[in-house]
Amino acid sequence: MFTAEELLPIKLTLELALITTVFLLLVATPLAWWLSHTKSKWRAPISSIVTLPLVLPPSVLGFYLLVAMGPSGPLGKLTEALGIGLLTFTFPGLVIGSIVYSMPFAVQPLQAAFESIGKRPLEVAATLGAKPLDAFFNVVLPLAKPGFVTAALLTFAHTIGEFGVVLMIGGNVPGKTQVVSTEIYSYVEAMEYGKAHWLAGGMVVFSFFKFRFSAASSGRRFQAGMFI
Numbered sequence: 001m002f003t004a005e006e007l008l009p010i011k012l013t014l015e016l017a018l019i020t021t022v023f024l025l026l027v028a029t030p031l032a033w034w035l036s037h038t039k040s041k042w043r044a045p046i047s048s049i050v051t052l053p054l055v056l057p058p059s060v061l062g063f064y065l066l067v068a069m070g071p072s073g074p075l076g077k078l079t080e081a082l083g084i085g086l087l088t089f090t091f092p093g094l095v096i097g098s099i100v101y102s103m104p105f106a107v108q109p110l111q112a113a114f115e116s117i118g119k120r121p122l123e124v125a126a127t128l129g130a131k132p133l134d135a136f137f138n139v140v141l142p143l144a145k146p147g148f149v150t151a152a153l154l155t156f157a158h159t160i161g162e163f164g165v166v167l168m169i170g171g172n173v174p175g176k177t178q179v180v181s182t183e184i185y186s187y188v189e190a191m192e193y194g195k196a197h198w199l200a201g202g203m204v205v206f207s208f209f210k211f212r213f214s215a216a217s218s219g220r221r222f223q224a225g226m227f228i
Contacts, residue, residue: 024155109148
C-alpha cells in the first residue's frame with residue numbers, strides 16, 4: 001500500500017523524536033535542578049518562559065521560530081556567519097523547533113522529581129564526605145529516575161504528534177522535513193483517506209500503548225511508595 005518513499009516520514013519522525021528527547025534531557029536536567037533549588041528573582045520569569053509553549057498556539061510559536069531562524073533573524077544571522085546556512089526547512093531546524101516546543105514536557109516532570117527529593121538526601125551525602133557532583137549523580141539521579149522516565153515518554157510522544165510548529169519551520173518537504181503528521185495532512189488534502197487512515201490509526205495505537213506504559217510505570221511507583 002505504501003512505497004518506500006511514503007514510509008520515509010515514519011523514519012524521520014522517529015529520528016526527530018529520539019534526537020529531541022536526548023537533547024532535551026541533557027538541557028532540561030540542569031535547568032530543572034536550578035529551578036527547583038534557586039531563590040533568584042529570575043526563577044519566576046524563566047519558569048514562565050519554559051512553560052510558554054503550553055499556552056502559545058503552535059502556529060504562533062512556529063512563526064516566531066521561523067522568523068528567528070530566517071535570514072533577518074538573530075539565529076539565522078548567527079548560523080550564516082558560522083557557515084552553517086539557514087536552518088529553516090531543514091531537519092536540524094525541526095530539531096531546534098521541537099526542543100523549544102517540547103521543553104515544558106521535559107522540565108516540569110524533572111523539576112517536580114527534584115523538588116520531591118528534598119534537601120535531606122544531599123545533606124546526608126555531604127556528611128558522609130560526598131562532593132556535590134558525586135551526590136547528584138549517585139543520590140539525586142537514582143531517586144529522580146521516575147521523573148526522567150516521565151519526561152522522556154512525554155517528550156518523545158509530544159514530538160511525534162507535532163504539527164503546527166513542524167509545518168511552519170520545516171514545511172512539508174518529502175524526504176527532508178515531512179513527518180507523519182504532515183504526511184497525514186498531505187493525504188487528506190489529496191483526498192487519499194485510506195492512507196491517511198492507516199497513518200492516523202498507527203498514531204492512535206502508539207498513543208494507546210504509550211498511555212498504558214505510563215500508567216503501568218505510575219502504578220509501580222505508587223505501589224513502591226506504599227512500603228516506604
